[in-house]
Amino acid sequence: MKKPIVVLGIGELGSVFSRAFLKNNYPVYPITRQTNIDELAHTINPEFILVCTAEADLQNALQSIPKQWKDRVTMMQNELLPRDWQTHNFTNPTVISVWFEKKKGMDSKVLISSPAYGKKAQILVDSLALIDIPAHMLNSEKALLFELVLKNLYILTTNIAGLAIEKGATVDDLYNQYLDLMRDVSSDVLKLQSTLTGKTFNKETLEKGMIKAFEGDLNHTCMGRSTLARLNRTLELAQEFQLSMPTLEKIKELKI
Numbered sequence: 001m002k003k004p005i006v007v008l009g010i011g012e013l014g015s016v017f018s019r020a021f022l023k024n025n026y027p028v029y030p031i032t033r034q035t036n037i038d039e040l041a042h043t044i045n046p047e048f049i050l051v052c053t054a055e056a057d058l059q060n061a062l063q064s065i066p067k068q069w070k071d072r073v074t075m076m077q078n079e080l081l082p083r084d085w086q087t088h089n090f091t092n093p094t095v096i097s098v099w100f101e102k103k104k105g106m107d108s109k110v111l112i113s114s115p116a117y118g119k120k121a122q123i124l125v126d127s128l129a130l131i132d133i134p135a136h137m138l139n140s141e142k143a144l145l146f147e148l149v150l151k152n153l154y155i156l157t158t159n160i161a162g163l164a165i166e167k168g169a170t171v172d173d174l175y176n177q178y179l180d181l182m183r184d185v186s187s188d189v190l191k192l193q194s195t196l197t198g199k200t201f202n203k204e205t206l207e208k209g210m211i212k213a214f215e216g217d218l219n220h221t222c223m224g225r226s227t228l229a230r231l232n233r234t235l236e237l238a239q240e241f242q243l244s245m246p247t248l249e250k251i252k253e254l255k256i
Helices: 012-023 037-041 055-063 121-129 141-162 171-177 179-197 203-216 227-240 246-255
Strands: 005-008 028-031 048-051 073-075 094-096 114-117 135-137
Touching: 005 012, 012 028, 012 121, 028 037, 048 055, 094 121, 114 121, 114 141, 121 135, 141 171, 141 179, 141 203, 141 227, 141 246, 171 179, 171 203, 179 203, 179 227, 179 246, 227 246
Parallel strands: 005 028, 005 048, 048 073, 073 094, 114 135
Antiparallel strands: 094 114
16 A cells, blocks of 8 residues: 555645546545644655645645655645745655646646656656656756746746736737747846846746747636736845846836
8 A cells, every 4th residue: 555645735736636646546635724734644654745735825834744744745836946945944855847737627738748856756757647647857956946947937927928918818929929028027037036046047948948838838828817916926026135127017017
């Protein structure tokens, strides 16, 4: 019998991962707002705990993880960077950059293969394959950091640029009709990502990665439900680090 996997947050993506784990013969224990996580930690010895909460709930979720599970944490959020987990004293956490989406009433839609890194990454890759979702292993923390920045750049650029163009515009529209805007927004976003990571990244390589993701679903709409929240979070972080965000600030003014 395989050890169980704990899933913290049974939303749309949490349900996809849970189905994948079950198909791979792992028992799944869900954690909801009604679950006493400390009590559960004294009851089971899981393979790992997968954190599937929304970005805004991430820190509370990470703080809630019992000390006996700190060596088996796995994360999959958007807007995720090492600074988000480094203060929690986890031991070799596993991270997957999710490139598929799941909306209520719809099946999963894959854009590109989801990269994963860490000691539990192989379980993620193998489990997702059983429900026809491609994922692959990364071989270094450096590669993981690039992939996290790429996903953040994709999410924040498409969402925030979407606020400044016509409603319902797609990533194909963004690239082919609003390329200057796309690059101006991504330049602001990348400036923040570099500050938050203390690293520099090749802008052209990241843009190529973003275009590859666009091609995975050219009809993907730019804006999502969390767009304004993402813009506000980005500008708050920029202010905290005293970064100028001229394009994002203009877009914010349009929406006040």
